Amino acid sequence: xxxxxxxxxxxxxxxxxxxxxxxxxxxxxxxxxxxxxxxxxxxxxxxxxxxxxxxxxxxxxxxxxxxxxxxxxxxxxxxxxxxxxxxxxxxxxxxxxxxxxxxxxxxxxxxxxxxxxxxxxxxxxxxxxxxxxxxxxxxxxxxxxxxxxxxxxxxxxxxxxxxxxxxxxxxxxxxxxxxxxxxxxxxxxxxxxxxxxxxxxxxxxxxxxxxxxxxxxxxxxxxxxxxxxxxxxxxxxxxxxxxxxxxxxxxxxxxxxxxxxxxxxxxxxxxxxxxxxxxxxxxxxxxxxxxxxxxxxxxxxxxxxxxxxxxxxxxxxxxxxxxxxxxxxxxxxxxxxxxxxxxxxxxxxxxxxxxxxxxxxxxxxxxxxxxxxxxxxxxxxxxxxxxxxxxxxxxxxxxxxxxxxxxxxxxxxxxxxxxxxxxxxxxxxxxxxxxxxxxxxxxxxxxxxxxxxxxxxxxxxxxxxxxxxxxxxxxxxxxxxxxxxxxxxxxxxxxxxxxxxxxxxxxxxxxxxxxxxxxxxxxxxxxxxxxxxxxxxxxxxxxxxxxxxxxxxxxxxxxxxxxxxxxxxxxxxxxxxxxxxxxxxxxxxxxxxxxxxxxxxxxxxxxxxxxxxx
Numbered sequence: 001x002x003x004x005x006x007x008x009x010x011x012x013x014x015x016x017x018x019x020x021x022x023x024x025x026x027x028x029x030x031x032x033x034x035x036x037x038x039x040x041x042x043x044x045x046x047x048x049x050x051x052x053x054x055x056x057x058x059x060x061x062x063x064x065x066x067x068x069x070x071x072x073x074x075x076x077x078x079x080x081x082x083x084x085x086x087x088x089x090x091x092x093x094x095x096x097x098x099x100x101x102x103x104x105x106x107x108x109x110x111x112x113x114x115x116x117x118x119x120x121x122x123x124x125x126x127x128x129x130x131x132x133x134x135x136x137x138x139x140x141x142x143x144x145x146x147x148x149x150x151x152x153x154x155x156x157x158x159x160x161x162x163x164x165x166x167x168x169x170x171x172x173x174x175x176x177x178x179x180x181x182x183x184x185x186x187x188x189x190x191x192x193x194x195x196x197x198x199x200x201x202x203x204x205x206x207x208x209x210x211x212x213x214x215x216x217x218x219x220x221x222x223x224x225x226x227x228x229x230x231x232x233x234x235x236x237x238x239x240x241x242x243x244x245x246x247x248x249x250x251x252x253x254x255x256x257x258x259x260x261x262x263x264x265x266x267x268x269x270x271x272x273x274x275x276x277x278x279x280x281x282x283x284x285x286x287x288x289x290x291x292x293x294x295x296x297x298x299x300x301x302x303x304x305x306x307x308x309x310x311x312x313x314x315x316x317x318x319x320x321x322x323x324x325x326x327x328x329x330x331x332x333x334x335x336x337x338x339x340x341x342x343x344x345x346x347x348x349x350x351x352x353x354x355x356x357x358x359x360x361x362x363x364x365x366x367x368x369x370x371x372x373x374x375x376x377x378x379x380x381x382x383x384x385x386x387x388x389x390x391x392x393x394x395x396x397x398x399x400x401x402x403x404x405x406x407x408x409x410x411x412x413x414x415x416x417x418x419x420x421x422x423x424x425x426x427x428x429x430x431x432x433x434x435x436x437x438x439x440x441x442x443x444x445x446x447x448x449x450x451x452x453x454x455x456x457x458x459x460x461x462x463x464x465x466x467x468x469x470x471x472x473x474x475x476x477x478x479x480x481x482x483x484x485x486x487x488x489x490x491x492x493x494x495x496x497x498x499x500x501x502x503x504x505x506x507x508x509x510x511x512x513x514x515x516x517x518x519x520x521x522x523x524x525x526x527x528x529x530x531x532x533x534x535x536x537x538x539x540x541x542x543x544x545x546x547x548x549x550x551x552x553x554x555x556x557x558x559x560x561x562x563x564x565x566x567x568x569x570x571x572x573x574x575x576x577x578x579x580x581x582x583x584x585x586x587x588x589x590x591x592x593x594x595x596x597x598x599x600x601x602x603x604x605x606x607x608x609x610x611x612x613x614x
Contacts, residue, residue, distance in 0.1 A: 006065065007031030007052040007168050007493070008076035010133050011175075012142050014221050015161040019048030023175070028052060030171055034492035042066045042074065047135050051076045054498050056263045056371050069097075069112040077132035078152050078167045080500075081107040082259040082507070090125060091117055108132070115143065123215055123228045127508055128259070131167050131210075142218040148229050149506045150199075150212025150484035153491055157207050163218050168493040169348040172207050180612075181205040187578055188451050190350045191443060191601050193460065195485040200225070203349040212484055231479055233515035236470050245522060246531050248513065250282075253532075254289075256507035257282040260374060265295030267366045267373040270326070272300065272314030272541065274529045275379030279504055281536040283374055284322045297369055298326040299362055306332045307551035317538050327369075329362045331355070336557050336566060336600075337607060346611030347494050352597070352604045354554050359489075363497045371500055377486065378505030381477030382514040385523030389473070406520050413527065415543045437461075437594050442583035442602065444576065471523070474515055552593045554600075564588045566603060574609045575602065 009027045011019045021043045028041045028050030035052030042049050051065035068074045081087065084103060087110055091098035095117040101109065107128075114122035115134050123145045131152035133144045144165060146154045156165040159177045166172050173180070186196040186203045196203065199211035210216050213229040239245055261283060268283055270276045283296050298319050303309040312328060319326035338357040340346075353359070366373045387410070394403040410416065439457050448454065469475035483506075488494060490501035504510065514528075522528040525546070533542040557563050567586045575581065579602045590596040 006035040006054050006078050007033075007166070007171070008065070008078060008133070009050045009164075009166040009168070009171050010076060010135070010142075011048045011162065011164050012135065012218065013046035013162045014140075014218070016046055017162075018045055019043050021048065024048040024050050027166075027171055027174055030174055031166075031168055033496050034168065034498055036498060038064075040065065044137075047074075047137075049074055049076045049133070049135065054371065054492075054500070056500055063106045063108065065108055067106065067108045067112065069109075069116060072137055073112050073116060074135040074137070075108050075112050075132055077108045077111060077130065079107045079111065079130035079132055080128045080260070080262075080502075081110050081126060081130065082128040082256075083509075084110065087114070087125060087127075094118075120215060120217065129502075133165055140219065142216075144210060144216040145228070146210045146212055146214055148213045148231075148508055149478075149487075151487045151503060151506065153488060153493065154210040154216075155202065155207055156210065156216065158218075158223050159206070161221055163223065169202060169204075169207060170493065173204070173348075178204075178206045184447060184578075185451055187350065187605070188443070188447055188453055188456075190352070191440065191578060191605065192453065192457055194352045194601070195481065196349070197460070197481055199481065199484065231469075231475060231511075231515075233469055233471075233475070233512055235516065236518050237513070237516040242531075245517070245528060249528055249532050252507070252510045252513055253278065253282045253504060254286055256504040256510050257374065258286045258290075259507070260372070260502035260504060261286055263370070263372050265297060265370045267297050267299050267370045269362070269366075269373055269375045270298040270300055270315050270318060271376070272311045272316075272318055273376070273547070274526055274533070274541070274544070275505065276376030277318045277537055277541055278379070278529050278533060279374050279376045280318060280322055280324070281533065282504070284324060285536075295370075296322075296324045298324055299329065299366055299373070300326060301329045301331055301358060301362055303553060304330055304332055306334075307549065307553050307556050309549070310547065314541060314544065318541055321536070321538050321541075327365055329358065329365060331358045331553070334358050334553070334557070336554070336563055337603065340604075340607040341610075346608050350605050350608045351489065351494075352601055353489075354597075354600055354604070360495055360497065363490075363495055363499050367497050367499045371498060372502060373499055374502050374504060375490075376505065377503050378478075378483075379526070379529070381474060381480075381483075382505055382511060383523045383526045383528070384474040384477045385471050385517075385519035386473055387519060387524050390519040390524075409521055410524065413521065413525075414530070416525075437598060440598055440601075442580050442599075444578050444580055447578055470516060471519065474523075478511065478515075552596075554596055555591060555593055558588055558590055558596055566600065569603055569606060571602075571606055572610045572613060574613070575606050578602075578605065 024041050028039050031052035032039055035054045037055045038053040040051055049066040066074050066076050088101050091113050098113045111132055114125055129151035130147045131154045135142055144154055153167045155169050155172055156163055157172050157178045164172055164175050172178050183201055183203055183205045186201055189196045202209050213227055214225050215228050216225045268280045270280050300315040302312040334355055336354055391403055492498055517523055530542050567588050571581045584602055585599050587596050587599045
């Protein structure tokens with residue numbers, strides 16, 4: 001059951017020019033920070049592939065990539081394929097060449113056989129997190145693909161008759177034919193929305209990003225990309241007994257976690273909330289159920305004095321109940337943009353990480369213990385379900401009896417009166433102006449006019465949720481660009497820390513089930529998680545209110561005298577292309593989180609531009 005999460009790079013010259021082996025070796029060696037176990041490359045005329053290995057599977061020989069099938073097909077991949085036994089069964093029934101496959105075969109081998117069996121449609125048979133490139137020597141075709149939700153990354157640059165590709169953006173920037181010219185639309189999106197909203201581009205004009213759920217082919221000098229999957233759950237599921245919902249969920253979440261736990265030890269980022277605690281409880285069950293010592297350890301960020309914060313207490317309750325060790329990262333001494341001015345600290349693209357040091361330091365904690373860490377990210381979108389929509393639909397259908405029964409069920413749920421969230425519901429119905437993000441008036445006027453940024457802002461802020469799913473609010477939350485951008489923040493290409501972050505709530509099997517759940521009783525207030533945690537999690541966790549931070553650490557730091565420098569930073573010359581420096585309002589002492597976050601973006605961009613110029 002070989003799984004290797006790694007860095008890879010490739011070059012294909014369709015004009016027949018030989019791939020430069022020295023350049024390929026240099027690019028492969030550059031990736032050693034994300035794959036320290038082995039670096040290998042292969043060249044054959046105009047094609048070259050390189051791979052840098054981070055081995056995460058237990059009890060297997062180190063995987064060899066680039067891998068090949070009968071010297072016809074070659075692959076480099078950063079992948080974890082799930083439901084392997086099902087895939088192997090399909091392959092053996094459809095291809096004689098697959099008879100030698102076993103559960104010990106590497107994921108790269110499975111992908112090669114899938115491509116050999118189904119061609120471009122192979123991606124429709126794959127589950128898991130994957131990014132890969134296959135060179136089909138007989139057809140002189142390059143075939144690449146990225147997983148459904150975009151957990152794994154794939155970048156490429158089409159230069160003349162050649163294509164260069166990698167799962168690491170900075171690796172492509174090392175290629176001498178790839179320019180450093182910026183993509184102004186992506187930079188403008190960062191200043192408006194925190195991140196580029198176009199999934200097919202990057203901050204560099206010469207480098208493109210393959211969007212999630214897309215495949216790419218490059219054949220006879222023609223490059224094309226195509227979506228192979230759409231998220232679509234339009235009908236609810238109905239079981240005869242409530243227990244069946246809980247049993248099915250536990251089965252699916254344990255399967256999702258188990259597929260991601262191919263290594264020992266492993267970590268879990270655990271806040272003490274329901275989502276991450278559910279993942280931790282599942283990991284504990286999976287590990288002990290397999291008869292192995294539990295090598296799980298929890299990692300929790302806490303504030304002891306900077307702001308009011310309860311996560312140390314609650315996370316410790318979960319760790320004690322699950323009998324796993326816990327390690328705390330105390331962030332009271334953090335500073336705004338800490339280490340942002342250090343050489344080599346910049347991310348491949350602009351990121352608005354005001355407190356980035358804390359997140360990176362926690363990943364370093366994990367790396368000292370394990371190469372794999374589980375997170376609870378994704379619990380919020382899959383359980384999104386507005387209770388008001390449910391009752392409006394019943395009343396519109398004149399189902400008054402059902403509405404009465406459901407209301408009674410809702411209000412009599414265990415400790416419901418402590419979780420009515422009346423203040424939060426009021427704010428959603430009647431948001432104040434201080435809670436809304438505003439268009440920044442400091443954008444450079446030429447940039448604004450040239451790219452139509454005001455119209456872009458208006459269309460984004462007025463975007464409607466399409467009625468394309470059983471629970472459209474959950475569907476919209478899952479396909480939001482927030483998630484691929486968040487996955488990228490965990491990727492070793494950005495962090496330069498060889499840790500594989502896994503997201504069980506984005507397992508496609510689990511997502512399909514959760515999106516088909518009715519709003520009541522299972523989605524509202526994550527009632528399914530509360531029932532599933534019975535007997536595994538303490539009631540103080542299982543019945544806990546959803547508790548966002550009581551205070552914003554950024555606002556707390558802005559209130560300190562030593563943070564006054566943020567209003568007096570020296571702008572690099574290139575910032576003027578994007579921002580009118582004198583129009584940025586003062587943020588030292590700001591108490592509105594939206595305003596502070598918005599007006600600190602130019603400073604984040606300035607740090608990135610300064611590092612890029614070095």
